[in-house]
Amino acid sequence: xxxxxxxxxxxxWEHFEHGADVGLRAWGPTLEAMLEQAGIALTAAVTCPASVxxxxxxxxxxRGRDPETLLYDWLNSLVYxxxxxxxxxxxxxxHRRDGGLAAEAWGExxxxxxxxxxxEVKGATYTALNVSRLPDGGWLxxxxxxx
Amino acid sequence: MDTAKxxxxxxxxxxxxxxxxxxxxxxxxxxxxxxxxMDDKVxxxxxxxxxxxxxxxxxxxxxxxxxxxxxxxxxxxAFDPEAGGVVSAGGVGFDISCGVRTMxxxxxxxxxxEVRDTLADALYAEIPVGLGSTGHLHVVGEEMDAMLLGGAxxxxxxxxxxxxxxxxxxxxxxxxxxxxxxxxxRAKTRQRDEVGTLGSGNHYLEVQQVAEILLPDVAxxxxxxxxDAVVTIHCGSRGLGHQIGTEFLREMxxxxxxxxxALPDRELACAPIESALGRRYLGAMRAxxxxxxxxREVIGHLARQVFARVLPEARLDLLFDVSHNxxxxxxxxxxxxxxxxxxxxxxxxxxxxxGAGDPALxxxxxxxxxxxxxxxxxxxxSYVLVGTPRDGGHAFRSACHGAGRALSRHAALRRWRGxxxxxxxxxxxxxxxxxxxxxxxxxxxxxxxDIDAVVEVAERAGLARRVARLxxxxxxxx
Numbered sequence: 001x002x003x004x005x006x007x008x009x010x011x012x013w014e015h016f017e018h019g020a021d022v023g024l025r026a027w028g029p030t031l032e033a034m035l036e037q038a039g040i041a042l043t044a045a046v047t048c049p050a051s052v053x054x055x056x057x058x059x060x061x062x063r064g065r066d067p068e069t070l071l072y073d074w075l076n077s078l079v080y081x082x083x084x085x086x087x088x089x090x091x092x093x094x095h096r097r098d099g100g101l102a103a104e105a106w107g108e109x110x111x112x113x114x115x116x117x118x119x120e121v122k123g124a125t126y127t128a129l130n131v132s133r134l135p136d137g138g139w140l141x142x143x144x145x146x147x
Numbered sequence: 148m149d150t151a152k153x154x155x156x157x158x159x160x161x162x163x164x165x166x167x168x169x170x171x172x173x174x175x176x177x178x179x180x181x182x183x184x185m186d187d188k189v190x191x192x193x194x195x196x197x198x199x200x201x202x203x204x205x206x207x208x209x210x211x212x213x214x215x216x217x218x219x220x221x222x223x224x225a226f227d228p229e230a231g232g233v234v235s236a237g238g239v240g241f242d243i244s245c246g247v248r249t250m251x252x253x254x255x256x257x258x259x260x261e262v263r264d265t266l267a268d269a270l271y272a273e274i275p276v277g278l279g280s281t282g283h284l285h286v287v288g289e290e291m292d293a294m295l296l297g298g299a300x301x302x303x304x305x306x307x308x309x310x311x312x313x314x315x316x317x318x319x320x321x322x323x324x325x326x327x328x329x330x331x332x333r334a335k336t337r338q339r340d341e342v343g344t345l346g347s348g349n350h351y352l353e354v355q356q357v358a359e360i361l362l363p364d365v366a367x368x369x370x371x372x373x374x375d376a377v378v379t380i381h382c383g384s385r386g387l388g389h390q391i392g393t394e395f396l397r398e399m400x401x402x403x404x405x406x407x408x409a410l411p412d413r414e415l416a417c418a419p420i421e422s423a424l425g426r427r428y429l430g431a432m433r434a435x436x437x438x439x440x441x442x443r444e445v446i447g448h449l450a451r452q453v454f455a456r457v458l459p460e461a462r463l464d465l466l467f468d469v470s471h472n473x474x475x476x477x478x479x480x481x482x483x484x485x486x487x488x489x490x491x492x493x494x495x496x497x498x499x500x501x502g503a504g505d506p507a508l509x510x511x512x513x514x515x516x517x518x519x520x521x522x523x524x525x526x527x528x529s530y531v532l533v534g535t536p537r538d539g540g541h542a543f544r545s546a547c548h549g550a551g552r553a554l555s556r557h558a559a560l561r562r563w564r565g566x567x568x569x570x571x572x573x574x575x576x577x578x579x580x581x582x583x584x585x586x587x588x589x590x591x592x593x594x595x596x597d598i599d600a601v602v603e604v605a606e607r608a609g610l611a612r613r614v615a616r617l618x619x620x621x622x623x624x625x
Contacts, residue, residue: 018555019188019214019220019555020213020215020220020555021555022557073397079389080337083341084336086281112278112279112280116583116585116586117277117278117583118585119278120278120348122242122389123241123392123393125414126396127414144216146240147347147348147556
């Protein structure tokens, strides 16, 4: 579990250790902000997010209500789009809709020379999957990704 | 791992007595050093697997076991369909049928040394490697379904591979019972440009030298000669397998309650073998196995093309091709019983290791046993082992699969720089080719357990015997 007790209204992310793979931890004042940060943490497992230009936009829709399943589905949708269109994403905007999420992600095709991708993400897992509320009302999300 | 709660039953095996709802004991194969270094979470995961319905005999961990998803990596567990046994998407993992193949060049290693950099550059140029790479084939529609049904046979029919390879692949290159219709469109879309790609992470193609022969009679049957060069490929079912894993894991988590299964960990998501979902997963997972077979066959063919140009005398005959993330229907006697039962054996980061005389093995391997290929990491050795004949009580004829990680990627990144590792290995005569220096640092040789200790314990535990030790000369890394 994170030492994090408060977001102070800010959003952020970090990686935590997992035996063979990478743990993502993201937080924000809202569920949407937390999911956006989780998207950046996902990119950061592959390359430096600042190296990715937000030149192309894709839309993602996710159905469901359970926050943990939303995090699982959100990360796996991004993994799918990264794999199929060979994209990396730098910026995210997540909106809550009735019955799920509507999101946009901005990025660009992988440039091996510039991005030097360290790993390919196979999928987000249920290992250490956790979405919880912080004492200040903020949101915390954690997930281990298989790389 | 805290050994206070473990019973040491032999010099190389530790028993975890059933407690807190475990149906069977846990058995961890390790000596006192490996067990001391093993994460406590391995013990917890071994115990969790023992709580799943229909498990028989024991929940096993191989000497290379480390913290995985639900199952430990290096976990073996068998389930009886007649006893409500389950099939677990988490127990197979995301990279379905990830595995290793080794091909014999028939040439002494010094012939490789003479052309080492040319060969390394050509392999790196020809074999699609790393994130964002695409294969030489674009596979869609009926062709995709044919690949998912045909496995390595499909690849050979397409002109990528050699018919003689097939009997040197588990299931003779084609997994029966695959159902392409149970594989989602998203999984197929993810694979359309990934057939014949190596992937990234710990996947690699290495040109290795046979540094030491440990079991001369078996080595001779395997065609392994000291000082010769071999080519080893480690990769799996690519995006298709990952997507099948992602989707079925989610569905099995959502429906576990309906099947009356209380999951000790969501990542152990499973369904009864005798249920619609269980059967559907088996059909999709077997299609994933065929995808991995086809993938390694195509990459093997690409490697042959490169050698034909750079070192035309090389043969590249397939020694064998093993898978280490699977669930297979097999007949085994359960310890204490004489008749074999039909079981669904999950090997998660573990290798099938059939012994001499097994009818599943082709001649001439049947006389000595199955080659068990143990992958190392860039700077470390790899091994060829051979399966040993056994009856029950030995993890359903399974062995370890690699060195196993000792340090997380995070910890490795803090400790090493990729460029330093490449330079260090170059000093030792090993050429690395990789699109990512960060990837090289994350896969640093020092981040892995001591593979020599792992295979030595596997041998002392009776899981397999050491035939040859291989050391790298060229490593193409994703």
